[in-house]
Amino acid sequence: VESVEVNNQNVLAAQAQLRQALAVIDASRASLYPALTASLPATRAQGVSSSTTGSSVVSTGASTRNTVRLSSSVSWEADLWGRIGRTIEAGEATAQASAADLAATLLSARATLVQSWLQWRMLGAQLALVERSIGAYERALQITRNRFEAGVAQRSDVSQAESQLQGALAQRLELGLQRLQLQNAMAVLLGRNPGSLVAAELEAGIAAAAVPGAAGATSGAVAAAPAIPVIPEVPLGLPSALLERRPDVAAAERRVAAANAQIGVARAAFFPTLTLGGTLGYQNTRLA
Numbered sequence: 001v002e003s004v005e006v007n008n009q010n011v012l013a014a015q016a017q018l019r020q021a022l023a024v025i026d027a028s029r030a031s032l033y034p035a036l037t038a039s040l041p042a043t044r045a046q047g048v049s050s051s052t053t054g055s056s057v058v059s060t061g062a063s064t065r066n067t068v069r070l071s072s073s074v075s076w077e078a079d080l081w082g083r084i085g086r087t088i089e090a091g092e093a094t095a096q097a098s099a100a101d102l103a104a105t106l107l108s109a110r111a112t113l114v115q116s117w118l119q120w121r122m123l124g125a126q127l128a129l130v131e132r133s134i135g136a137y138e139r140a141l142q143i144t145r146n147r148f149e150a151g152v153a154q155r156s157d158v159s160q161a162e163s164q165l166q167g168a169l170a171q172r173l174e175l176g177l178q179r180l181q182l183q184n185a186m187a188v189l190l191g192r193n194p195g196s197l198v199a200a201e202l203e204a205g206i207a208a209a210a211v212p213g214a215a216g217a218t219s220g221a222v223a224a225a226p227a228i229p230v231i232p233e234v235p236l237g238l239p240s241a242l243l244e245r246r247p248d249v250a251a252a253e254r255r256v257a258a259a260n261a262q263i264g265v266a267r268a269a270f271f272p273t274l275t276l277g278g279t280l281g282y283q284n285t286r287l288a
Contacts, residue, residue, distance in 0.1 A: 001110050001113060001114065003190055003191075004106065004109045004110050004113060004189060004190065005106055006191075007190050007191030007192070008106075008109045008189055008190065008191050009191055010105050010109060011102070011105055011106050011109055013105075014098070014101055014102040014105040014106070015102060017098050017101065017102075018095065018098040018099055018101075018102050020098075021091070021094050021095035021097075021098040022095050024091045024094070024095070025088065025091040025092055025095055028084070028087045028088045028091045029088055031077065031084045031087070032079070032084055032088075033076070034074050034075065034076035035074065035075050035076070036072065036073075036074045037072065037073050037074075038070075038071070038072040038073075039069070039070075039071050039072070040068070040069070040070050040071075041068075041069050042066070042067065042068045042069070043066070043067045044064065044065070044066050044067075045064070045065055045067070046063070046064045046065070047063070047065065069281065070281065071279065071280070071281035072279070072280050072281070073277060073278065073279040073280070074277065074278055075275055075276065075277035075278075076275070076276050076277070077273060077274065077275045077276075078274045078275075078276065080271070080274055081267075081268040081271045082264060082268055083264075083265055083268035083269070083273075086261045086262070086264035086265045086268065087261075087265050089257075089261040089264075090258045090259075090261035090262050090265065091258075093254045093255070093257040093258035093261060094254070094255070094258045096250075096254040096257075097250075097251045097252075097254035097255045097258065098251075100247040100248070100250040100251035100254060101247070101248075101251050103247035103250075104246075104247035104248045104251060107247060109189055112185075112189060113186060113189045113190070116182050116185050116186050116189070117182075117186065117202075118229070119182055120179055120182040120183065120186070120202065123175050123178055123179045123182070124179065126175055127172065127175045127176065127179065130168055130171050130172045130175060131172065133168050134165065134168045134169060134172065137161065137164050137165040137168050138165060140161050140164070141158070141161040141162060141164075141165050144157050144158050144161040145158055145161075179199070183197050183198070183199065183202070184197070186202075
């Protein structure tokens with residue numbers, strides 16, 4: 001369950017979305033401060049001069065000129081109508097909603113993993129029961145055949161015993177397929193390829209939890225495994241305010257706050273934008 005936060009792809013995507021939302025807040029807050037730009041271009045050119053000699057024009061090369069310019073400008077937008085402040089408020093609410101989405105994704109992945117593991121354990125218990133039933137049906141079929149050969153039982157009794165045995169064999173196959181599907185689902189939740197999580201690995205973890213020092217036991221039998229845990233009872237009379245602790249509810253509430261802040265940003269567009277700026281420059285033919 002702890003590895004879900006590190007390896008689950010949906011959780012990693014939600015973490016990236018949270019980082020993106022936090023970066024948007026930093027970009028919005030930067031608008032509160034002046035913007036400073038500077039440039040230092042340099043050019044080198046050679047002019048051409050001409051002189052008239054009689055009826056002909058003679059072109060001569062002029063001296064080479066180096067030009068260096070140093071300029072800087074600063075601008076700052078006065079947040080008179082609250083556009084920048086409301087933008088920051090909307091970004092913060094969106095980031096809080098992304099954090100709640102991350103918590104919801106993590107909770108969902110963990111819950112799905114635990115539910116899949118409990119169902120896998122339950123199918124294992126059913127499979128063990130079916131295995132014992134198959135052994136009993138095989139012995140019953142042999143006894144019925146012996147009785148039929150002795151003339152005590154009828155042919156229909158043998159057919160019924162064979163039908164019970166075949167039904168148990170089909171049930172064993174179905175339970176094994178369901179367990180394999182759950183193993184692949186748990187592997188995907190853990191960020192692993194389907195088929196990489198084998199039953200022996202899960203059973204070794206169960207045995208290690210049941211018997212200290214038995215982490216290396218990887219046999220298919222889990223006789224020392226603890227019983228399937230019982231789901232705790234939910235007490236009666238819980239207040240409905242507990243629903244506010246759900247991360248998806250918190251995310252929806254934060255998105256409403258972000259939308260409300262965006263209304264303030266849109267209203268600020270009705271008013272003119274006041275931007276204060278200045279430019280300072282220096283130009284000389286020599287850098288000195």
